[in-house]
Amino acid sequence: MISIKSKSEADKMKAAGRIVAQVLKRLGELIRPGIKTLELDILAEEIIRGEGAVPSFKGYKTSPGGLAYPASICTSVNDEVVHGIPGDIILKEGDIISIDVGALKDGFHADAARTFAVGNIDPEAQRLIETARKSFFNGIAMAVEGRRLGDISSEIQRTVEDAGFSVVRALVGHGIGEELHEDPQIPNFATRSRGIRLSKGMTLAVEPMINYGEYRVITAENHWTVKTMDGSLSAHYENTILITEDEPVILTL
Secondary structure: OOOOOEEEEEEHHHHHHHHHHHHHHHHHHHHOOOOOOHHHHHHHHHHHHOOOOOEOOOOOOOOOOOOOOOEEEEEEEEEEOOOOOOOEEOOOOOOEEEEEEEEEEOOOEEEEEEEEEEOOOHEEEHHHHHHHHHHHHHHHHHOOOOHHHHHHHHHHHHHHOOOEEOOOOOOOEEEEOOOOOOEEEEEOOOOOOOOOEOOOEEEEEEOOOOEEOOEEEEEEEOOEEEEEOOOOOEEOOEEEEEEOOOOOOEOOO
């Protein structure tokens, strides 16, 4: 069932979103060659808890392998699409890293992700990162009350494929609110159905996940981390948005 948020509920999500945005800003300032992904996770949790919130991901539902997620953020490096687990991985010059953050405050979640360059990166890697971001904003230009959910999906796919990249099909965006993952699912590609009509008060986590090579992915032995099947780079860009009578409001900027 799709939940419609009241103004007070949307305000709570905006407060959670400010925390998520703060974490992403701070981590973006720290990302450099030589830093461990675990260091980023430790700082993220300090910020989230310091704001009176709880990391949405830590201890999240078990994976298909029966394991709860062990960290506060996801740190997905190079060919890792999503759900990379922070640890002793040391970032090096030329890497790219996606940071995915969720925060729960006053009973409501917010969720966002960014892909960052580590030092100087290949121009094509930079173009991949920029395309992921562009596809998000082109997609949410369609996030207007009365339009169809599939209009967002189609615009994301068009943007990505026009740039020569591919859209991951095994993973989708999602509704969000009192639960981290709610209805509806939000594909980043066109489907046979155009999907539900968008209504004021819907809150959605729109998150293009795009690959430099083919769209197929595999799950690593840790049962969480999803990687590109062909070993190509992947980029991820996400925000939590609120559907209004006018243009959508981004709650995680």
